[in-house]
Amino acid sequence: xxxxxxxxTLNGSEKAEFVDSGTTLLHALRDKIGDTSPKGGxxxxxxxxxxxxxxxxLRLSCLTLAETCDGAVISTTSGLSDSGVxxxxxxxxxxxxxxxxxxxxxxxxxxxxxxxxxxxNPSRDEVVEALSGNICRCTGYEPIIQAVxxxxxxxxxxxx
Amino acid sequence: xxxxxxxxxxxxxxxxxxxxxxxxxxxxxxxxxxxxxxFADRNxxxxxxxxxxRSPHHHAxxxxxxxxxxxxxxxxxxxxxxxxxxxxxxxxxILIQIGPEDETVLADGKxxxxxxxxxxxxxxxxxxxxxxxxxxxxxYEVLPAVFDMQExxxxxxxxxxxxxxxxxxxxxxxxxRKVRFGDxxxxxxxxxxxLEQSYQSSPIEHAPTExxxxxxxxxxxxxxTCYTNTQAMFFTLDNTSIILQMxxxxxxxxxxxxxxxxxGKVDVIVEPIAILGAKLTGRPVxxxxxxxEEMQISSPRAAEKVVIKDGVMKDGRIVARKVTxxxxxGAYSRHSPYGAQKGAxxxxxxxxxxxxWIDTYCVYTNRTPSSAMRGFGVTIGDFALEVQMDKLARLxxxxxxxxxxxxxxxxxxxxxxxxxxxGAALIECMQEASRAANWPVAEKYMAMSSYVKGA
Numbered sequence: 246x247x248x249x250x251x252x253x254t255l256n257g258s259e260k261a262e263f264v265d266s267g268t269t270l271l272h273a274l275r276d277k278i279g280d281t282s283p284k285g286g287x288x289x290x291x292x293x294x295x296x297x298x299x300x301x302x303l304r305l306s307c308l309t310l311a312e313t314c315d316g317a318v319i320s321t322t323s324g325l326s327d328s329g330v331x332x333x334x335x336x337x338x339x340x341x342x343x344x345x346x347x348x349x350x351x352x353x354x355x356x357x358x359x360x361x362x363x364x365x366n367p368s369r370d371e372v373v374e375a376l377s378g379n380i381c382r383c384t385g386y387e388p389i390i391q392a393v394x395x396x397x398x399x400x401x402x403x404x405x
Numbered sequence: 406x407x408x409x410x411x412x413x414x415x416x417x418x419x420x421x422x423x424x425x426x427x428x429x430x431x432x433x434x435x436x437x438x439x440x441x442x443x444f445a446d447r448n449x450x451x452x453x454x455x456x457x458x459r460s461p462h463h464h465a466x467x468x469x470x471x472x473x474x475x476x477x478x479x480x481x482x483x484x485x486x487x488x489x490x491x492x493x494x495x496x497x498x499i500l501i502q503i504g505p506e507d508e509t510v511l512a513d514g515k516x517x518x519x520x521x522x523x524x525x526x527x528x529x530x531x532x533x534x535x536x537x538x539x540x541x542x543x544x545y546e547v548l549p550a551v552f553d554m555q556e557x558x559x560x561x562x563x564x565x566x567x568x569x570x571x572x573x574x575x576x577x578x579x580x581x582r583k584v585r586f587g588d589x590x591x592x593x594x595x596x597x598x599x600l601e602q603s604y605q606s607s608p609i610e611h612a613p614t615e616x617x618x619x620x621x622x623x624x625x626x627x628x629x630t631c632y633t634n635t636q637a638m639f640f641t642l643d644n645t646s647i648i649l650q651m652x653x654x655x656x657x658x659x660x661x662x663x664x665x666x667x668x669g670k671v672d673v674i675v676e677p678i679a680i681l682g683a684k685l686t687g688r689p690v691x692x693x694x695x696x697x698e699e700m701q702i703s704s705p706r707a708a709e710k711v712v713i714k715d716g717v718m719k720d721g722r723i724v725a726r727k728v729t730x731x732x733x734x735g736a737y738s739r740h741s742p743y744g745a746q747k748g749a750x751x752x753x754x755x756x757x758x759x760x761x762w763i764d765t766y767c768v769y770t771n772r773t774p775s776s777a778m779r780g781f782g783v784t785i786g787d788f789a790l791e792v793q794m795d796k797l798a799r800l801x802x803x804x805x806x807x808x809x810x811x812x813x814x815x816x817x818x819x820x821x822x823x824x825x826x827x828g829a830a831l832i833e834c835m836q837e838a839s840r841a842a843n844w845p846v847a848e849k850y851m852a853m854s855s856y857v858k859g860a
Contacts, residue, residue: 282439
């Protein structure tokens with residue numbers, strides 16, 4: 246099968262790969278590049294565990310073809326902490342016990358980050374809406390919402 | 406967090422350092438940074454992908470299996486059938502002497518539920534494995550199937566599982582687990598009211614976000630490392646050892662990181678066949694359920710039927726309780742004989758009743774085998790019992806919470822299965838619930854105690 250060259254920026258580093266046409270970004274990230282922070286929970290766009298940020302927008306990497314990401318800027322949860330210092334969202338997820346099994350966590354954090362990047366001080370309803378594409382089957386939604394609101398409150402205090 | 410100190414003041418310890426204190430979870434830093442290694446995060450060069458050919462029928466005889474076209478499919482490395490599995494007929498609880506072995510790793514001559522594994526295909530890519538699996542030809546002779554427990558227990562019903570010989574699990578106590586305490590018929594005769602009700606539930610899927618699976622790597626020293634999300638590490642290791650007729654010292658299981666289990670990952674399903682594939686090919690093997698398989702193939706909570714007959718007095722005392730419980734094991738035992746047995750001990754509920762009669766049946770049908778899920782054997786029973794308690798309270802015109810205080814078990818009471826009650830706290834929980842829910846009860850109930858005699 247003919248390979249397709251793909252080049253993109255992942256968490257600040259340049260990556261180049263040859264992929265089979267039709268390869269999903271999830272597969273390329275996990276099995277070719279070795280970033281396993283996006284998870285494959287359903288491979289059909291319904292669970293949100295594979296969520297990544299592409300050019301500032303939240304995307305499901307299981308439904309995104311790698312070949313469409315040429316030249317894109319991609320962020321995943323593994324690239325969030327800066328030289329070992331946790332991102333405020335990661336800190337808040339720890340402090341509010343917003344993780345249980347941890348499988349949905351990287352996707353949840355990506356969804357929360359896109360929300361806060363666009364809307365630094367969201368309402369609770371906006372947080373719920375932003376996380377509505379991400380399934381947590383341990384049903385820990387309330388602490389997750391609290392984690393995001395904690396960061397939002399600290400954003401608004403810093404802005405004041 | 407608030408710890409109430411007014412309860413059990415003379416037996417409680419207040420020098421505890423951990424209880425009542427929030428502590429960070431040791432696994433959370435890995436979760437929030439994406440560093441936690443789930444089994445599917447392991448990748449090995451040359452790893453093969455395993456896909457199952459599954460039965461499209463609920464009950465059928467296998468006339469023949471033809472893998473010749475599938476073998477020719479590009480990328481296919483190995484195809485496994487029943488004859489390749491050293492000890493193909495197994496049952497998980499054989500480790501604690503609950504037999505007989507009644508389930509096949511790969512179907513041999515017969516399938517007993519829709520979705521049963523028949524042929525395993527190992528290929529270079531997931532896609533090649535999937536495409537080749539579609540080329541395996543299995544010739545079936547469809548047999549009559551039974552899906553309802555009451556139908557399965559009737560004489561002349563299709564026999565689901567020949568290893569049992571009848572459509573129920575044969576306990577040492579006979580066709581069901583039995584609890585006999587006092588004289589239940591005399592209790593009904595002397596009761597002011599008798600109420601018999603029937604409750605039933607459907608199977609429930611756990612639906613973990615991470616599907617069931619494992620990754621196996623053959624090591625240079627003739628051992629196999631199995632990265633798995635099983636919730637039952639040692640059950641899986643020991644059963645794999647039996648199924649593959651391979652000493653446990655050859656098997657190295659790595660796990661403990663489970664992306665949601667809820668009891669759905671305690672069966673020994675993916676590991677033995679993946680390790681066998683690695684052994685026969687000398688290559689790493691990955692076997693991960695698709696979302697569809699997780700929803701349709703993995704064991705659900707059993708469907709249950711519970712029939713409760715109670716005798717109750719106008720003053721609120723339950724004087725007799727007769728329960729018949731049915732647990733739908735599906736086609737194979739897995740953990741269901743144990744679940745049905747747990748129900749037998751549990752059905753009187755947390756209440757002291759002088760006359761009790763309980764029968765619980767573990768029934769085989771041509772449905773997806775059921776197994777563990779969060780309190781299996783008692784959860785559906787509790788639903789039935791507590792709905793029944795509300796109905797009984799309504800029947801005698803009593804407040805449902807006060808009705809439960811009257812019947813609540815207390816330390817020293819003998820339970821129906823002859824275990825004396827120890828460490829009861831139902832009364833104290835209900836007192837707190839009464840306050841928290843602003844559901845007041847008479848002062849005498851608020852003064853009761855689970856362990857102070859006379860209170």
